[in-house]
Structure formats: structure tokens, C-alpha cells
Amino acid sequence: MDFELSADQRLFRSTTREFLARSVPLDVVRGLAASGVGFDRQWWRRGAELGWTAPLVPERLGGGSVSDVPMADLALVAREFGRACAPGPLVTTSAVLTSLVREENRFGDLLAAVRSGETIAAWSHYEPGHGLGTAAVDTVAVPEGTGFRISGVKDRVECGDQAQVLLVSARGPHGPVQVLIAADAPGVTVTPTWTLDLVRRTAKVSFVDVVVGEDAVVQRYPGETTAALEAQIQVAAALTAAESTGAAEYAFELTVRWMFDRYTFGRQLASYQALKHRAAEHKTSLEACRATAWAAANAFQGDPIRTAEAVSVAKSYVGAVVPGLLQDCVQIHGGIGVTWEHDLHLYLRRVTLGRALYGTPEEHRRRLTDLLDRKVA
Numbered sequence: 001m002d003f004e005l006s007a008d009q010r011l012f013r014s015t016t017r018e019f020l021a022r023s024v025p026l027d028v029v030r031g032l033a034a035s036g037v038g039f040d041r042q043w044w045r046r047g048a049e050l051g052w053t054a055p056l057v058p059e060r061l062g063g064g065s066v067s068d069v070p071m072a073d074l075a076l077v078a079r080e081f082g083r084a085c086a087p088g089p090l091v092t093t094s095a096v097l098t099s100l101v102r103e104e105n106r107f108g109d110l111l112a113a114v115r116s117g118e119t120i121a122a123w124s125h126y127e128p129g130h131g132l133g134t135a136a137v138d139t140v141a142v143p144e145g146t147g148f149r150i151s152g153v154k155d156r157v158e159c160g161d162q163a164q165v166l167l168v169s170a171r172g173p174h175g176p177v178q179v180l181i182a183a184d185a186p187g188v189t190v191t192p193t194w195t196l197d198l199v200r201r202t203a204k205v206s207f208v209d210v211v212v213g214e215d216a217v218v219q220r221y222p223g224e225t226t227a228a229l230e231a232q233i234q235v236a237a238a239l240t241a242a243e244s245t246g247a248a249e250y251a252f253e254l255t256v257r258w259m260f261d262r263y264t265f266g267r268q269l270a271s272y273q274a275l276k277h278r279a280a281e282h283k284t285s286l287e288a289c290r291a292t293a294w295a296a297a298n299a300f301q302g303d304p305i306r307t308a309e310a311v312s313v314a315k316s317y318v319g320a321v322v323p324g325l326l327q328d329c330v331q332i333h334g335g336i337g338v339t340w341e342h343d344l345h346l347y348l349r350r351v352t353l354g355r356a357l358y359g360t361p362e363e364h365r366r367r368l369t370d371l372l373d374r375k376v377a
Helices: 007-023 026-035 041-049 069-086 092-102 108-116 221-261 273-301 302-339 344-356 362-377
Strands: 120-123 140-144 147-158 165-174 175-182 188-193 202-212 218-220
Touching: 007 041, 007 069, 007 302, 026 344, 069 092, 069 221, 069 273, 069 344, 092 108, 092 120, 092 147, 092 165, 092 218, 092 221, 120 147, 120 218, 140 202, 147 165, 147 344, 175 202, 175 221, 221 273, 221 302, 221 344, 273 302, 273 344, 302 344, 302 362
Parallel strands: 120 165, 140 165
Antiparallel strands: 140 147, 147 202, 165 175, 175 218, 188 202
16 A cells, blocks of 8 residues: 655645644634534634545536545545544535535535535434444335425434534335435424534434425435445545544654653653553554555545445454553553543544444444455355
């Protein structure tokens, strides 16, 4: 796997890093958490102007990527989000855009509004008691004329309390469908829910006999809906793996600096052999996280089966390794590492939620097993 970035990619990464450092330093992140607001909409529009929402959208529709691999460019942004513990609907917006782009002729105006950051759209697929899967849907879509009447409950809807539009998965009479529903439509109730992350918020959304017209049906037929859901899952999982990798990298850098700055019994922490070994193991794990996450992002241009494999490998490995790595960073810091004032807990919160969202390691290992079974069959 070639880890070399092009000049354009390096510029895109550095521009994103500088903007995040300027606009949402960690004291601002803490302030957003205290205010009860996950992110500022005007700030998100500025990020969209920098190209955060553009890679998955073709140039003819106002988007465009800086390389030939749009998901790789988007993964660079996600990694910087992790390093900064940044807020914002990067993952959920990207998942929604994968479907809107497929139906660009019918949803061009909404696509443009989401890409520009003017409209916040949230992917609503998770349901209470279910994990992540294309068939894990109990929300019912009953035919109503040429549209549907939607009833059910979604949870873990990222940025659901800020969203104006929801992309909702439901179970129709012949299989899964996906529809667009305004967050303020009659019969929709949005309830913010607590998450471990201070600014990466989720919501529970209830639908009671919500009428959806034909013009809001994104995918109607089971085959196309399943394909769209699979693409959304892969995009969300790959970006979350990249984000968690970025968060772990920065936390590890903080810890290494601490090991050189902190003295015990007249010696630097970094001089103790046991801590050297732990740091070496963590560095090796981080390189593997970086490799698998980058491989997943670059796999989107290839065979769909290989893409699914690469994404599940990355999400399962990063999700399994990174929380433990962050826990050890906290331990190496000693008492100060468990204080509210120290920044480490922000990163531990980010990767712990990242482990749970868009497929746990266990779920993605089962997905890998299913893919292997299909190959053998």
C-alpha cells in the first residue's frame, strides 16, 4: 500500500488541520459540550467550503476530490477530525451523500444544499435492540398511494438533533426502502440522547404514521436499497476507522512528549525500559491502524467484495486496538491523566464511541466471515 500523498492531498490535509486548530481548539470543543450544542452550523458551512463534503460528489454537481480516490481524500479529513476531537456531521453527511448522488436527477437541489452545508442531513438506520446490518430494520413502510406511511423508532442517529432532513431506512411490503423525511414533519419526534463523546451527539427519532410522498422515496426496490445501505455502512465505517486512528495518533504523541517531560526519581519516564516497550508496542499498533484504515479508504475504487473486506478489516482492527491504547496512555500519565482538566479523556471518549458506532469489531468480524463463506460457496 502506497502511503505517499500527492501535493494536493498534503495541501488539503494541512489546510484542514490549520482550520480545525484555529476554529475548534479543545477549549472550544469543551465549550460546545457545556453549551449543549454539538456544532455550529456556520462553522460547518465554512468546512464545506474547504471541501469536506465535496469528495463524494461529482464535479458536474459542484463537488470534486483532490485525487482520483475520493474516499482517500475524505479519510484525510476524518483523520484530522480525530486529531482535533472536532465536532460536526462529517460521517453521517457522507453516508447520506452516497445515496443522493445515486439519485442526482431527482434530488439535485437537496444534494447541493447538503454539499454546501446549508442543510444538515442525518442517516437514520440504527434501531433499538439491533446492530448494524442491511436487514436490521423494524421500522415499517406501509404503501400510501405512490408513497409510504412510516412508523417506527430509530436511535443512534448522529447529529439527529441538528438535522433538518433524515434519510430513513424502513421495511416495505417487498423489502427494504429508503425515504427522506423532514425532521419537523408531523409525526416525527426527535429526542437528543447522551453519548460518551462530548460533541459527537446522537438522537432517538420516533415516527408515527409519517406520510411520505413519491418524491421523497430515494430507493424503492429491495436490490437497489440493499446496495445503497451497504455503501452507506462502508463509508461510515471507513471514515470512523480513519477518525479513530487520528485520535489515537494525537493522544500517543501527547503521551510520548509527557514521557520525556516527566521525571521520577531523577529520571525521565521515557528512560524506563518497561515504558519503552509499551511505547514501541503502541507505535506498532498505530502503524497497523493507519495501514488498514488507509487501505480501506483506497479500496472504494475497486471490486465491491474487496472493498467490503478492507472496510471490515479496518473497522474491526482499529475498534479492537485503539481503546486499549488510549487507556494505557491515560495510565502512563498517572493521576493527571484521569482528571477532567486534562485533554486525554476527550480522545478516549472519541475512540470509545467510534468503536461502538457503525459496526463493532465483533459485527465486522461476522461480516468478514460471511464474505469468506460467500467466496467458498
